Amino acid sequence: MKNGFAIFLTAFLVLVTSWTAFVLGPQLQLGRARQVAVLNSSDVYPTSRPGEAAQGLVVYRANGCAACHTEQVQQDGVVCDVVLSSAGKNPSVVSNLLATLKLSGITEEAALAAGDKITAAGGKVETHIIPTGPDIARGWGLRHSVAEDFLYDNPVQLGSLRIGPDLADVGRRLPDANWQLLHLYAPKSVAKDSLMPPFRYLFETKKIGATPSPDALNLPKEFAPADGYEVVPKPEAKHLAAYLLSLHADVPLYDAPFTPAAPAKP
Amino acid sequence: MTVNEKQIDTSCRVPLLVLFGGAALWLVVGSLLALAASLTFHMPDKFGDCSWITYGHLQPAADDALLYGFCIPAGLGVALWIFARLGQTPLRGALVPVVAAHLWNLGVLVGLVGIFAGDSTGFAWLEFPRGGSALLFFSYLLIALWALMNFSGRREGGTFPSHWFLVAALFLFPWVYSTANILLVGWPVRGVVQAVVAWWAGNNLVFLWTSLAGLGASFYFLPKMSGRPLHSYFYALFAFWTLLIFGSMRGVPVGAPVPAWLPALSAMNSLFLIVPVIAITVIGWKTVRDATGPECKGGSYCMIEFGFVAFLLSALLLVTSACPHFSRITQFTWFGTAQTQLQLYGFFAITMFGAIYYILPRAVGIEFAFPKLIRVQHWFAILGVAIFVVALVVGGVEQGLKLQDPRVAFADSTKTMLPFLRASTTGLLCIVIANLMFALNVFLMIAAWKWSVAKTVFAFVISPLSKTEVKA
Numbered sequence: 106m107k108n109g110f111a112i113f114l115t116a117f118l119v120l121v122t123s124w125t126a127f128v129l130g131p132q133l134q135l136g137r138a139r140q141v142a143v144l145n146s147s148d149v150y151p152t153s154r155p156g157e158a159a160q161g162l163v164v165y166r167a168n169g170c171a172a173c174h175t176e177q178v179q180q181d182g183v184v185c186d187v188v189l190s191s192a193g194k195n196p197s198v199v200s201n202l203l204a205t206l207k208l209s210g211i212t213e214e215a216a217l218a219a220g221d222k223i224t225a226a227g228g229k230v231e232t233h234i235i236p237t238g239p240d241i242a243r244g245w246g247l248r249h250s251v252a253e254d255f256l257y258d259n260p261v262q263l264g265s266l267r268i269g270p271d272l273a274d275v276g277r278r279l280p281d282a283n284w285q286l287l288h289l290y291a292p293k294s295v296a297k298d299s300l301m302p303p304f305r306y307l308f309e310t311k312k313i314g315a316t317p318s319p320d321a322l323n324l325p326k327e328f329a330p331a332d333g334y335e336v337v338p339k340p341e342a343k344h345l346a347a348y349l350l351s352l353h354a355d356v357p358l359y360d361a362p363f364t365p366a367a368p369a370k371p
Numbered sequence: 372m373t374v375n376e377k378q379i380d381t382s383c384r385v386p387l388l389v390l391f392g393g394a395a396l397w398l399v400v401g402s403l404l405a406l407a408a409s410l411t412f413h414m415p416d417k418f419g420d421c422s423w424i425t426y427g428h429l430q431p432a433a434d435d436a437l438l439y440g441f442c443i444p445a446g447l448g449v450a451l452w453i454f455a456r457l458g459q460t461p462l463r464g465a466l467v468p469v470v471a472a473h474l475w476n477l478g479v480l481v482g483l484v485g486i487f488a489g490d491s492t493g494f495a496w497l498e499f500p501r502g503g504s505a506l507l508f509f510s511y512l513l514i515a516l517w518a519l520m521n522f523s524g525r526r527e528g529g530t531f532p533s534h535w536f537l538v539a540a541l542f543l544f545p546w547v548y549s550t551a552n553i554l555l556v557g558w559p560v561r562g563v564v565q566a567v568v569a570w571w572a573g574n575n576l577v578f579l580w581t582s583l584a585g586l587g588a589s590f591y592f593l594p595k596m597s598g599r600p601l602h603s604y605f606y607a608l609f610a611f612w613t614l615l616i617f618g619s620m621r622g623v624p625v626g627a628p629v630p631a632w633l634p635a636l637s638a639m640n641s642l643f644l645i646v647p648v649i650a651i652t653v654i655g656w657k658t659v660r661d662a663t664g665p666e667c668k669g670g671s672y673c674m675i676e677f678g679f680v681a682f683l684l685s686a687l688l689l690v691t692s693a694c695p696h697f698s699r700i701t702q703f704t705w706f707g708t709a710q711t712q713l714q715l716y717g718f719f720a721i722t723m724f725g726a727i728y729y730i731l732p733r734a735v736g737i738e739f740a741f742p743k744l745i746r747v748q749h750w751f752a753i754l755g756v757a758i759f760v761v762a763l764v765v766g767g768v769e770q771g772l773k774l775q776d777p778r779v780a781f782a783d784s785t786k787t788m789l790p791f792l793r794a795s796t797t798g799l800l801c802i803v804i805a806n807l808m809f810a811l812n813v814f815l816m817i818a819a820w821k822w823s824v825a826k827t828v829f830a831f832v833i834s835p836l837s838k839t840e841v842k843a
Contacts (some may be wrong), residue, residue, distance in 0.1 A: 107530065108530075109528075109530035109535075110759065112451030112535050112608065112611070113535070113538060113539075115612065116535070116538075116539050116542075116611070116612075116615055117542070119612070119619060120542075120543065120546060120615070120616045120619060122552065122620070123571075123575075123619035126544075126620055126636065127567060127568070127570075127571035127620065127623070127633070128550060128554065128567075128568055128571060128620070131564045131567045131568075131629065131633065132554075132560055132564050135561075135562060135563065135564050135629075135630070136560060136561060136564055138561065138562060157406050165491035165492065166492075167489030167490070167491065167794075168422065168425060168427045168489065169425070169427020169428055169430070169431055169486075169491060169493075170427055171425070171427075171495075172427045172431060173426065173427070175703055177626065177627060177628055179559045179626045179699075179702075198693070211504065216386060218594065239775050239777040240774065242636055243777050243781065249626075250628040250629070251628050252562055252563045252628050252629055252630070253562075254628060255562050255566075255628070256561065256562045257562075258567070259559050259560070259561075259564045260492065260493040260494060260555070260559070260565060261562060261565040262493055263563070263566045263627065263628070265495065265703065266703060266704070266705070266707065266708065266832050267703040267704070267774060267784075269785075270781050270784065273549070273669070292415070293416075296782070298782040298785070298786060299415075300412055300415055300785050302411050302415040302416070302418040302419050302425060302426055303413060303415070303416060303418075303419030304419060304425070305419040305420050306420055306421055306422045306425075306459065307421065310410065348374045350660055361411070
């Protein structure tokens, strides 16, 4: 039992290794990350959140919202759809060929093979990439969350428990600031089965003055204050709503490609 | 000169009273906060008017009160005493750990108030704002330094398995806590590196620190109480190294938005935790198998045995939740909460109860006011943690299956949880009762000690001078 020193030295080396792998490693790999290009576009991603939304992140942190909400959309994989964009000079040959091929919900390899066959027959195709998985199917996001989504956030609030739904893309999903404020003040007024505690302390109930406040919430009857009173969001509530609306993880990236839905034709 | 045990125990008396007294206080506070947080699910509307009672404040505060308020100071106190006993060396300069323990308690108070005031850092298990975390860091350093000085002054040169585990725990906290606070709060790293550092630190504090400190105590008390030698030195060394290797390099959840090697490495190491689990099972089994020592009647021995089994189960839950496919189901569910509670309360806190019930009467020289309450407390603690953990493990899997099925509306997955959450609240209620009983015995012990000190001082003041002194 005289090898105390050797035992402690090896223990120390293990902890150094752990630190190198989980602190130094990620910092070297990601610490200098920059904006990246959005696929098929000249835009870069991400841009920092506008001022009000950045203040909203402070409210989100201070109230511990991450205790119940994650900001990580998960994805199982992708499937591909092959879509004919032009039939070319021999439409009948191409359409006969199309009838023999499976073109939707197929793997990348199958999509490439099918695309090659159609191109050889003179047609032109587009391949659409469609992410799959329960979170995507629920509409919580268009693709899985990636490191770039959080580049400018401090602190990064990924969360670990889904007592409430995922919020990574809530700004696209529920883009109405008034809905967000109503939901914060009285969750059950917009989501009947919600377990979320109300955040009434982010609002003020006050007597209606000479003119009603333009910010006053338009609450359903059972949640409305007494006659002559109105519910007005405090700045924190407005910031929080602005932050929620700024949560958009909805552009295709090299790490997380997908084909955006075509804009609706006018 | 041989130093007798009595002298060693007495030398630790005041630091232990401060550390264990503070721990008992925060234990009660933490479980009350957890109970309040849990009530949110049964009556969310009642929790909307004041920021101090919102779930996002109550739950982190409850977690931190348990970890920083109870687990760490209790572990430090037990480590101080075990070092003094194993090294046959009385603790010198006890004033320093006494002052440090008070500073630690102040740090916990500052941190908890900070969370409620909205100054949380926003990282799980590291929520304390800088004022609180700085106090914790420096007071920990002082106590750990005193423990290590006692360790290096031990009478025999060799080391015991308890020494390795406890020294590693003493070292681990300052290392991890300073890294995390510097890189997350002081000079924050960018983007998701923050999340990785926070996960790494959270795992190292909640899982690895408590495992090292708790097993260090178990490996001292199990042989001592069962009257059998620890089986064996080499098994323990193997368990120590494998636990450090696989336990320290994990924590990043599957599917996290970080480079894929991080979750993959974490999951692999979590699976390999089965190796130390098997080694530790063998150690425990072979040590207590032929025990002829005290019978398990709800006393210290019984608690430490239960804690030991709870550790094995908790580590097995970690292994299970790292299995491919199954990890997809359990992530983001209450399963993780159940595992943490089993680790912190079922394993660590109950082991500490056993240790403290054993140590305090010896160190203070006074028996507990209600020794029969210990047995009742033991059952309430076990019952509470069992209800809590079973409900949330089963509920968590159920919730996970619903979350993985997009045809089930999200609201239905939360509704599924309600009966399980009701059960977990009941479990928490039992835990609150157990904690109150524990605190009652500890506080009465402190009061009895203060009273005896006061009596001694008073007797000294009014005692007539002896003849020799008058002559002089």
